[in-house]
Amino acid sequence: MKNLKLNPEKIEVELSDFKQKLQKSYQALKEVQQIDVAQSEYEVIFTQDKLRLLYFPGNREVDARCKTPLLITYALVNRWYMIDLEPERSLLKSLISSGQDTYVIDWGYPEAADRFLDLDDYINEYLNNCVDQVTQHSGANSINLLGICQGGTLSLCYSAIYPKKIKNLITMVTPVDFHTPDNTLSLLARYIDTDLAVSAYGNIPGELLNDAYKALMPMRLGVQKSLDISNYLDSAQKALSFLRMEKWIYDSPNQAGEAFKQFIRWFFQENKLVNNEIIIGDKPVNLNAISQPILNIYGAYDHLVPPSASLPLGKLVNSNDYQALEVKAGHIGVFVSTKAQRIVPKAITEWLMQRD
Amino acid sequence: MPNDINEQMQAMFRQQHALFRQWIEQNNASSSKHEFFAQDQARAAAIMTTHATEFLQLGTALLAQLKSTTEKTDLVTLLDLFCDQVQQKTGEALLSQWRVPEHLIDLFKTHSFQDDLFLENPVLKSVKALFNFPPAGAVHQYQENLQDGANYLSEYQAALTEYIDHYSQINLEANSGLLYELTEGENTIDTLKGLHDLWVECYEKVYIKTLHTPSYQKSHARISNAVMRLRKYSYDIRDIYFEAAGLATRKGLDTALERQHVLRKQMRHVDRRLAAQEEDFNLPLFEQLHRTVISLSDEIDHLRSELTTLKQSSYVSSNNKGTMREKPEA
Numbered sequence: 012m013k014n015l016k017l018n019p020e021k022i023e024v025e026l027s028d029f030k031q032k033l034q035k036s037y038q039a040l041k042e043v044q045q046i047d048v049a050q051s052e053y054e055v056i057f058t059q060d061k062l063r064l065l066y067f068p069g070n071r072e073v074d075a076r077c078k079t080p081l082l083i084t085y086a087l088v089n090r091w092y093m094i095d096l097e098p099e100r101s102l103l104k105s106l107i108s109s110g111q112d113t114y115v116i117d118w119g120y121p122e123a124a125d126r127f128l129d130l131d132d133y134i135n136e137y138l139n140n141c142v143d144q145v146t147q148h149s150g151a152n153s154i155n156l157l158g159i160c161q162g163g164t165l166s167l168c169y170s171a172i173y174p175k176k177i178k179n180l181i182t183m184v185t186p187v188d189f190h191t192p193d194n195t196l197s198l199l200a201r202y203i204d205t206d207l208a209v210s211a212y213g214n215i216p217g218e219l220l221n222d223a224y225k226a227l228m229p230m231r232l233g234v235q236k237s238l239d240i241s242n243y244l245d246s247a248q249k250a251l252s253f254l255r256m257e258k259w260i261y262d263s264p265n266q267a268g269e270a271f272k273q274f275i276r277w278f279f280q281e282n283k284l285v286n287n288e289i290i291i292g293d294k295p296v297n298l299n300a301i302s303q304p305i306l307n308i309y310g311a312y313d314h315l316v317p318p319s320a321s322l323p324l325g326k327l328v329n330s331n332d333y334q335a336l337e338v339k340a341g342h343i344g345v346f347v348s349t350k351a352q353r354i355v356p357k358a359i360t361e362w363l364m365q366r367d
Numbered sequence: 368m369p370n371d372i373n374e375q376m377q378a379m380f381r382q383q384h385a386l387f388r389q390w391i392e393q394n395n396a397s398s399s400k401h402e403f404f405a406q407d408q409a410r411a412a413a414i415m416t417t418h419a420t421e422f423l424q425l426g427t428a429l430l431a432q433l434k435s436t437t438e439k440t441d442l443v444t445l446l447d448l449f450c451d452q453v454q455q456k457t458g459e460a461l462l463s464q465w466r467v468p469e470h471l472i473d474l475f476k477t478h479s480f481q482d483d484l485f486l487e488n489p490v491l492k493s494v495k496a497l498f499n500f501p502p503a504g505a506v507h508q509y510q511e512n513l514q515d516g517a518n519y520l521s522e523y524q525a526a527l528t529e530y531i532d533h534y535s536q537i538n539l540e541a542n543s544g545l546l547y548e549l550t551e552g553e554n555t556i557d558t559l560k561g562l563h564d565l566w567v568e569c570y571e572k573v574y575i576k577t578l579h580t581p582s583y584q585k586s587h588a589r590i591s592n593a594v595m596r597l598r599k600y601s602y603d604i605r606d607i608y609f610e611a612a613g614l615a616t617r618k619g620l621d622t623a624l625e626r627q628h629v630l631r632k633q634m635r636h637v638d639r640r641l642a643a644q645e646e647d648f649n650l651p652l653f654e655q656l657h658r659t660v661i662s663l664s665d666e667i668d669h670l671r672s673e674l675t676t677l678k679q680s681s682y683v684s685s686n687n688k689g690t691m692r693e694k695p696e697a
Contacts, residue, residue, distance in 0.1 A: 015442055015549045016557045019433040025558050026426045033419055040408050126621070127628035136635065195578055202588030204595070211595035211602075213621070222464060229574065230567040234456070237418040238563060240411070258407045 036244035049092035057144040061119030073110030080149040082114045086161035100347040105356030121267040128267035131292035157181040183308045190282040191319035200279040209268040217263025304332035315342040526593040544569035
């Protein structure tokens with residue numbers, strides 16, 4: 012083993028350093044007073060069951076503002092405040108600062124009574140009502156829709172069913188083709204008995220989904236992550252950033268059983284979206300019906316939604332104005348990395364302004 | 368670093384780990400905003416501490432061997448020590464992830480069932496436990512339930528064994544990869560962290576390769592489905608007893624919720640249809656009114672023009688008459 016050169020003195024120093032860093036990390040964690048996320052101010056303009064529609068007015072002092080309102084729909088499986096995790100890393104804050112009137116759907120936390128909510132409820136009822144509310148509240152004839160991850164997939168379904176209501180569509184880290192070879196999440200879900208899952212759990216616990224995400228890189232997200240923590244928790248500010256992210260990771264709502272079952276079966280297992288075989292309620296989803304301008308933003312290193320799962324969108328829609336934007340980041344990095352913060356909000360704002 | 372200092376250090380981390388665990392448990396019991404915040408911190412600290420303690424334990428053991436003057440330091444032995452520990456960790460993680468549903472464990476606990484013996488011979492133990500059930504319902508139904516339970520447990524054990532086999536293979540290949548990198552690779556490893564990182568890299572490489580095989584995907588689904596089936600079974604059994612005692616069952620609640628959901632959907636459809644009909648109804652009325660106004664307006668215009676014509680003709684005629692009726696000469 013010519014490459015293994017463990018030296019007792021060096022290891023002794025390493026262990027001692029590690030211990031000091033740990034102590035410093037504990038101290039930094041203890042100094043954090045409050046883990047405040049989602050700090051942008053908003054007004055709740057509509058509620059239905061657990062859903063809330065949040066309105067974030069754009070900065071009125073900006074001269075050239077996008078007049079069409081923007082509705083952001085996040086995934087059901089995580090909380091929306093990833094886009095407003097902290098002021099220094101907030102896609103939402105950047106959009107508001109650019110003058111964009113922005114609305115965000117907060118899907119809430121499904122409870123036992125919501126077990127039978129299905130995709131028809133989420134798309135034809137909740138999302139459709141939110142779009143109507145935004146139209147009414149803003150006085151616009153149509154809206155710009157931005158869907159994130161699973162929320163992007165739902166936005167695609169919605170735009171295909173109600174094309175006249177959407178002016179421009181932006182998808183971010185959105186899976187479209189669920190059967191590309193490197194879609195590991197899909198591989199793990201392929202043979203799961205979804206009927207059994209719902210009859211065993213009712214609503215699917217958020218912790219189970221977290222376990223599934225961890226199972227994609229078990230050691231990197233387990234041993235390595237925890238040993239690396241002490242390397243960067245050397246101040247209260249860094250500890251706060253870390254805790255905000257941890258809070259978001261573990262804040263996983265349970266999934267309404269029926270909607271979860273349909274999503275796993277139709278999208279992950281049967282890959283129906285790319286074949287235009289999905290019917291939501293009584294409405295068929297034909298991606299060809301989408302002719303609006305589309306901006307498709309994806310992460311080059313996304314292990315949850317690999318680029319190969321997002322990029323087929325361009326060939327499946329009927330838009331003459333389709334653009335794909337690659338961000339050199341992972342699934343979450345697209346929203347919070349320093350590089351992404353410089354690129355993504357600006358790209359969205361400019362793209363929307365050009366089509367306003 | 369003398370051994371007593373190492374021990375003190377590890378004792379300190381164990382103590383801290385226990386403290387954070389206690390912190391989490393305390394906060395789980397309450398729900399105030401402040402305590403939820405503390406729970407986030409405690410969780411982060413606990414994650415950090417768990418692996419840190421193991422890292423230090425391993426480091427100390429390796430250090431002791433490296434510094435040993437009496438024994439010849441054998442790097443292969445050190446590596447074995449390292450690999451054994453990381454394998455143990457993956458094994459523990461597996462058993463924790465795919466443990467028998469808590470309800471079923473509770474079920475067995477009520478029948479003096481030893482959890483730690485559970486994996487030794489689950490089929491025999493479970494059948495024994497299930498036979499201790501006070502019967503509820505018809506005899507044949509009771510026997511069918513027993514049979515089902517035994518089958519599900521048997522399937523669970525087979526699925527877990529198959530799944531663990533995959534992980535043994537992953538560990539084996541990861542260790543081979545590690546050995547290869549340490550002998551034939553390009554990078555020198557001179558720190559414990561470096562060794563950990565290299566192992567993680569080797570493990571993830573093998574893991575992702577395995578994950579792409581249909582046999583692993585099926586095995587993963589098999590253990591997932593087996594655990595879910597056991598969970599559902601435990602609820603079904605509970606329902607039988609609840610029903611016998613005249614209590615509300617999970618199945619009954621689900622039926623009620625499903626009906627309520629169907630009704631809600633129907634109501635929405637009716638609402639939408641009514642709104643659409645109202646729109647359809649209002650539209651012709653408006654159009655009719657609009658047409659009537661236009662027609663009335665046309666009629667008025669027509670009348671006006673007729674009136675004007677009449678006025679003009681009347682004026683002409685009166686003029687003519689006037690001419691005709693010239694004042695007679697006096």
